Amino acid sequence: VNHLLGIKYLNEKDIELIFETADHFKEVINRPIKKVPSLRDITIANLFFENSTRTKLSFELAEKRLSADVINFSSGQSSVKKGETLVDTVNNILSMKVDMVVMRHPNPGAGVFLSKHVDASIINAGDGAHEHPTQALLDSYSIREKLGEVKGKKVVIVGDILHSRVALSNIFALQLQGAEVMVCGPKTLIPKYIDKLGVKVETNLLKALNWCNVANMLRVQNERMDISYFPSTREYTQQYGVNKELLDNLDKEITIMHPGPINRGVEITSDVADSKQAIILDQVQNGVAVRMAVIYLLASKIKQ
Numbered sequence: 001v002n003h004l005l006g007i008k009y010l011n012e013k014d015i016e017l018i019f020e021t022a023d024h025f026k027e028v029i030n031r032p033i034k035k036v037p038s039l040r041d042i043t044i045a046n047l048f049f050e051n052s053t054r055t056k057l058s059f060e061l062a063e064k065r066l067s068a069d070v071i072n073f074s075s076g077q078s079s080v081k082k083g084e085t086l087v088d089t090v091n092n093i094l095s096m097k098v099d100m101v102v103m104r105h106p107n108p109g110a111g112v113f114l115s116k117h118v119d120a121s122i123i124n125a126g127d128g129a130h131e132h133p134t135q136a137l138l139d140s141y142s143i144r145e146k147l148g149e150v151k152g153k154k155v156v157i158v159g160d161i162l163h164s165r166v167a168l169s170n171i172f173a174l175q176l177q178g179a180e181v182m183v184c185g186p187k188t189l190i191p192k193y194i195d196k197l198g199v200k201v202e203t204n205l206l207k208a209l210n211w212c213n214v215a216n217m218l219r220v221q222n223e224r225m226d227i228s229y230f231p232s233t234r235e236y237t238q239q240y241g242v243n244k245e246l247l248d249n250l251d252k253e254i255t256i257m258h259p260g261p262i263n264r265g266v267e268i269t270s271d272v273a274d275s276k277q278a279i280i281l282d283q284v285q286n287g288v289a290v291r292m293a294v295i296y297l298l299a300s301k302i303k304q
């Protein structure tokens with residue numbers, strides 16, 4: 001398969017190969033010269049139909065460190081505003097001899113749809129509330145780096161599970177690697193299909209934190225909600241926000257993760273986000289090496 005559309009299309013061996021390749025690129029980007037010439041013959045288009053800071057810049061940097069040619073597209077400044085369709089937009093870009101497309105889109109399944117209609121390798125950089133595969137890969141890679149391995153670890157994903165592509169991709173990735181997964185949040189933000197995913201469900205944050213080795217804190221995605229799912233931000237913070245006092249009262253030190261962007265003082269306080277327990281910026285740093293690995297491995301298949 002010449003795409004990365006979701007973690008659900010991967011197996012454990014795929015993830016191992018991505019991580020071994022990422023280990024190599026992590027060493028490369030810590031050298032004084034952070035580039036390798038591997039993809040001088042590949043052109044990549046980064047298509048963002050939805051806002052992004054980390055994913056967009058991380059992909060661009062990963063591509064440049066592999067020496068690929070890169071073009072960037074943001075739908076807000078494009079002819080999408082004049083009514084051009086997704087397939088027409090991408091086919092026009094591909095006709096400029098582009099080999100690979102990285103796409104973020106608000107619609108779940110946009111990457112799968114595109115992969116059936118255009119002739120290029122597609123990487124899903126987040127499709128609505130569906131999947132964000134490279135985020136889940138960099139999250140697991142960061143757990144592996146911090147705790148030695150993912151297998152056997154207990155990971156709780158806290159917050160707005162219902163609207164989170166990070167949650168779904170993380171559930172798939174963690175389970176493939178043999179971790180135990182729990183989701184924790186208000187009932188209104190836990191999807192009905194959760195029972196089918198083989199994860200534990202907990203509505204009490206303290207119980208969840210006492211159970212886990214790692215807590216991945218999610219942002220409440222107000223932009224994906226038509227109505228208010230939870231009475232108020234203040235109540236959310238009281239029941240589901242992590243703060244230093246809460247963590248200090250646990251009987252063990254847990255690792256705190258967050259995919260970003262953070263809403264400081266809502267799901268996480270600054271004294272936790274900026275503490276040694278948090279690996280939030282390590283996640284961002286690892287994202288470049290993991291994305292280099294994904295792009296390199298897909299590009300190797302294009303070249304065959």
Ligand code: CP
Nearest residue numbers: 052053054055259260
């Ligand atoms: N984690 C993540 O996807 O962040 P951005 O929305 O800034 O890309």
